[in-house]
Amino acid sequence: MSDTNGQVTTTPASVPSVQEELTPEKKASLCAKCDEHKKWMMEYSPSVRFMFEQIKQAGGYVSPNKIKCEICPDPKLGGFHPELGIQLCANYIPDKWVLNDTLSHELVHWYDNTRFKVDWMNLRHHACSEIRAASLSGECAIMTEFWRNSGMMRIAKGHQVCVKRRAALSVVGHPKCRDMDHANQIVDEVFRSCFNDTRPFEMIYR
Ligand SMILES: [Zn+2]
Numbered sequence: 001m002s003d004t005n006g007q008v009t010t011t012p013a014s015v016p017s018v019q020e021e022l023t024p025e026k027k028a029s030l031c032a033k034c035d036e037h038k039k040w041m042m043e044y045s046p047s048v049r050f051m052f053e054q055i056k057q058a059g060g061y062v063s064p065n066k067i068k069c070e071i072c073p074d075p076k077l078g079g080f081h082p083e084l085g086i087q088l089c090a091n092y093i094p095d096k097w098v099l100n101d102t103l104s105h106e107l108v109h110w111y112d113n114t115r116f117k118v119d120w121m122n123l124r125h126h127a128c129s130e131i132r133a134a135s136l137s138g139e140c141a142i143m144t145e146f147w148r149n150s151g152m153m154r155i156a157k158g159h160q161v162c163v164k165r166r167a168a169l170s171v172v173g174h175p176k177c178r179d180m181d182h183a184n185q186i187v188d189e190v191f192r193s194c195f196n197d198t199r200p201f202e203m204i205y206r
Contacts, residue, residue: 008120009109009130011077011102012169013092022091027071034069034090037099042067045100047138051107054200060114067103077102080109082120105137111200123176127186128194130167135159136201139166164191 022030041048042064052062066085072092079087086106093099112118112129119125134140140162164187172183 008079008081009106009126009133010074010079010170010173011105011133012166012173013075013077013089022071027091030090031069031071034088034093034099037093037096038067038069038088038103040096041100041103045104047104048100048107050200051104051111055107055111055114058111058115058200060110062107062110067106078106080106080113082113082118086110101137101139101141105133105139108133108136115199121176123171123174123186124190126174127167127171127183128190128197130170131163131187131191131194132197134163134166134170135195136198160195163195164188 042052043049055062063085067088068085069088069090072087072089075092077089077092077098081087086103088099088102088106093102109129112132113120118129140159164184168180168183168187171177171186172180174183177183177186
């Protein structure tokens, strides 16, 4: 079920891959900050609270101690594993708003895992969940902002381009994915049906 590093899905970080060596004190303070932001989001973030509620309605339960702030050796924002839960990378998440989007993203995977029979080792299943997570979490909202001045069509296009790119960057980390071309191809194959499946959201509200 799990790949070698025990993480089924990973959310890549857009930061340089070389990070300075962190002292134990620095690591502890990064994790404490991450925990503080995590607690805040679980209480006040509309998207995080909404996903908790939807998972509950789908018959699942997100235990707060299954959302862990950790120091990640590889540059990524977070990950989801059906047994272990959600990992938030305290050393790569720059602020609480990125933490909000990352947590919302991983909760979409959690929802999919609860609601649908997801086979995480199946590339197409994985790609589908990554498309939904990228689209519904709000991580492509900055892109939406960016295109706002260019009219509605450009907004929609910008969002889709962002979702495709981010989904492919996650899919390429799958043990069965050969390379970036393969990742793009799988994402393209399932894009239309998965992008249009906005459950549990009525529509993409951001
Ligand atoms: Zn993901």
